[in-house]
Amino acid sequence: MNILVINSGSSSIKYQLFKMPSTQPVCSGLVERIGIEGSFIKHSVFPAGEKLSIEKDAFISGHGEGLKQVLALLSEGLHAVIASPGDIAAVGHRVVHGGEHFSGATLITDQVKKQIKKLFSLAPLHNPVNYKCIEVAEQTFPSAKQIAVFDTAFHQTIPEAAYRYAIPEQYYSEHGIRVYGFHGTSHKYVSEQAINWLGKPHSKIISIHLGNGCSITAIKDGKSIDTSMGFGPLNGLMMGTRSGDIDPSVIFHLMEHSGYTLEQLSTLLNKQSGLLGVGGSSDMRDINKLAGEGKDKAKLALKLYAYRIKKFIGAYAASLNGIDTIIFTAGVGENDVEMRAAVCDELDYLGIKIDKDKNKSYQGELLDIGMDDASVRILVVPTNEEYEIANQCFKLLN
Ligand SMILES: Nc1ncnc2c1ncn2[C@@H]1O[C@H](COP(=O)(O)OP(=O)(O)O)[C@@H](O)[C@H]1O
Ligand SMILES: CC(=O)OP(=O)(O)O
């Protein structure tokens, strides 16, 4: 059964096609820098263990256009992987915000689409582009089942004491204001990989997803019990362009004394803050380069970024009453040796001690980078949201 998975983020689309139940993709790729200069598509096909890659540089103005180009590549030229649209049985979509309604993979109906649309303002960088990609996939593959897998689903196990805000009850019951949590598909996937590797179902895991968006989750016996993103994917850790935690008084202050509108504030906190706002670029590779050239702003951005993560590790050690495993995952978590070292520095009180040599030797497969004598395992686990989505779709259809 061919299942195509579309993982659309704020400025990128990642995709993989699986012939389920095989865990190896038939093709995969990504569209990056959508809507900004330097956009490109990288598409790879894997015939009989080989890898053939095609790169296309062309300005891609939006997610709809990017996805149309990707879908054309699937049936084009020598490396075509499908003969006709009818070859795709299902399209699995990552949808970031599902509110309180969805706890598993969900067949997309008009009702589900309405719900995704209702949540646009709560995940402004994500739900609108997720919706666009659903529309394009429906047009391109009219006979395929369209299925949504929500980032919020894995966090439905968070207990009330962690998901409620300390505001009057009616804001929860009438307005749905609570912690939802995001990156659930990634936290679920990497924690399951870790639990399999550890060989024990009873575990106290802190999973740290550091991509463009960043979040950290406390996972007890395989279930999410708290997470740093909240009502929307803006809270918690410092991110590429998002501020993470900020005292709401700042918002009142800027509105009252500087005449900021809601839209300006949303732009400020969602699109102009984080690594970009403090250090001058939203991309961690650029920040590392700038810091290496001695730029103070970039150095400060790195300090803030690491400090915020450490603080959450301390908080979740308390929530979990101990830690036995820490997981680093996603673009920064998997690739940035220095950042992993900075996060783990001076946490030996909690049993967290990184092995410097092992930390440098990660090669893309699950690796324990903790010191042998430390009580906490530190794992780098490559995330695979696309495979997790394909697998959930496959289970739904069977
Ligand atoms: N070698 C690397 N060193 C440091 N950061 C990296 C490296 N490779 C990728 N990244 C960072 O990973 C981030 C993107 O992560 P990713 O998980 O792909 O994000 P998303 O899925 O949210 O688009 C970017 O900040 C990028 O700079
Ligand atoms: C929820 C979220 O922040 O997703 P991403 O990291 O893909 O932007």
Ligand SMILES: [Mg+2]
């Ligand atoms: Mg991502």
